[in-house]
Amino acid sequence: MAFFALSRVSRRLLKPSVSATQSSFSVFKSQHIYFSKPVTTTHYINPFPKYPSWNYNDEVWSKGTELHQDNFIGLGWNYRLVAGMSYSSSSSAMDGNPKKDDKEKSGVGVKEASWIDLYLPEGARGYAKLARLDKPIGTWLLAWPCMWSIALAADPGSLPSFKMMGLFGCGALLLRGAGCTINDLLDQDIDTKVDRTRLRPIASGLLTPFQGIQFLGLQLLLGLGILLQLNNYSRVLGASSLLLVFSYPLMKRFTFWPQAFLGLTINWGALLGWTAVKGSLEPAVVIPLYLSGVCWTLVYDTIYAHQDKEDDVKVGVKSTALRFGDNTKLWLTGFGTASMGFLALSGLSADLGWQYYASLVAASGQLGWQIGTADLSSGADCSRKFVSNKWFGAIIFSGVVLGRTFQ
Template identity: 50%
Template sequence: MSVPNPSSSASDIVGDHWSFRVLPRMFHPYLRLTRFDRPIGAWLLFWPGAWSLSLATAQEARPPDVWLLLLFGVGAVVMRGAGCVINDLWDRDLDGKVARTALRPLPSGQVTPRQALFFLGILLLLGLLILLQLTATAILLGVSSIALIVAYPLMKRVTYWPQAFLGLTFNWGALMGWAAVTDSLAWPPVVLYLGSLAWTLGYDTIYAHQDREDDVLVGIKSSALKLGDRTRPWVAGFYAVAVLLMAVAGGLTGLGWPFWLAVVGVALQAGWQVWTLDIDNPDNCLLRFKSNRYFGLILWLGIMLSPVVAA
């Protein structure tokens, strides 16, 4: 079977990612299926867990556990990939009707649904092996997230707020990180989870503006379509709630001045996104969406450095 050319400007596939040069050609469709060539999704999945487990260790005046960070990092890559496979299995007929997604492995025929299901099983097994390294509470939380992961791709068919369901799903690590350290839950991770949900509402609404015309064409919904020209004040509100709740979570854990400096940093970063946002320019939206990896890094550094400075 000939592989479609991913270089078309209409396609969202990255044609020159390093993984395509390193790994044999037979693996390329599976790399594209998991969006391995676009790691921003894995970063956005990783940060809430990293924040949470670092909060849990910071309250004990110690830096985060490197092994746990590694587990959450690998887990983010694996489970983000599994979520993409589930999404593409649900959406393979819709994706084939849109130029940006028509060359994805399932609608283009590079991977069959049966092959995708087998590959999904491998990813879920890897995710389970990682999950079993954690505490009992974290394991229970991880298993309970499967329903959200499976249901999320359907939400854009029934509501203009699929971004809210993405937030519920993507930020589950904010609960699991704390549980992986303490084998329990408390108010700081719950508040952090709610703040992370607001953060996702902001950045994914920005992302959704790239697809407005295609979404109307195929009959699916998004917060971008719902909000339209009111997007800027709404995103500003989402980000304001996110920063406020993240600050409360840090305050509940008694973090020091590096954290509060980081709160100022993420507020400025989010403000830059809103101030410079052009919802009619897909490249502008994509750049601001991707910049949230730096939002995550700034906040994490503030959490991580708080106990170091205190010592």
């Protein structure tokens, strides 16, 4: 009898407790929810009460869906809402994972809880998302040129300065966050019209523009604290990068080459890292390093821009993805080749050991894999290729360290 009772309880726990369509949303109290397409959702009762429910505030989760009020009622710890899809009692539904082919056909994304939603206080979540703390790839892409330059500036047979790498790592986190804040403030009118960006804190109304400006001031103040710890030459050089940081978000309105301006901005650390260690510039070393970073950025950010090309046409903004069109991979091959050539020239000027050139071979393979296998019609694949550039940066950095240490 006990076994029979336990079996009945288990089945009740796994039984869908809510089935909602366009005309039935009693489970959501008096909240107003509008769907452009019929939606069927399944909510499984959470059998593990120690895991907290996740309440997602004031955001639009998918195209054609508008959410009002503060939260849902009783959403389980592994709950996802996917507009335009139906869940079944299969194992994929239990996991909260719709079938991959269904996602591809519908073209509708899934909004999942990040560590920000799970662990930060509610009042801090909007600011953390504004700084993209849940998406560290931007920080890596900003930090790697700094690390390359610091490692190049090390004395022969020595490791790079850990103090400088720590300072520049913190600076990359702050400056990337500041750049994202500036971008969201200037682009809020555009972000609301693009599927990938319509959930950003300012565009979605989670934060007001004034709150964004206040947060930007705090980030720049903390960044200034780091900059003041460097030598005078580096302070002037670092402060001059702010002109690029503030102007880059506007470039997509005027030119098909905003990715080139991003390259000039995000690779400024290739110049700054060397001067922070040496107190002056060595053009033969750092200029090729800087140009290699610009060409590298044109590769990865053009791939990234292919996610938004249809929305960009509708909104009226420009990108290299639209400029290159069907010839994108040919252009990317040219920029990738130029990037590797500039890296080799920088290594020759710095008299690095053979280990560095071995790393260039490996990095060339990684970059070639990105360009050759990128499915430019798939936003998910473009995003994966974009994120993989953290490994490209790591390969180059390891090569510089080994080439300098065993010089």
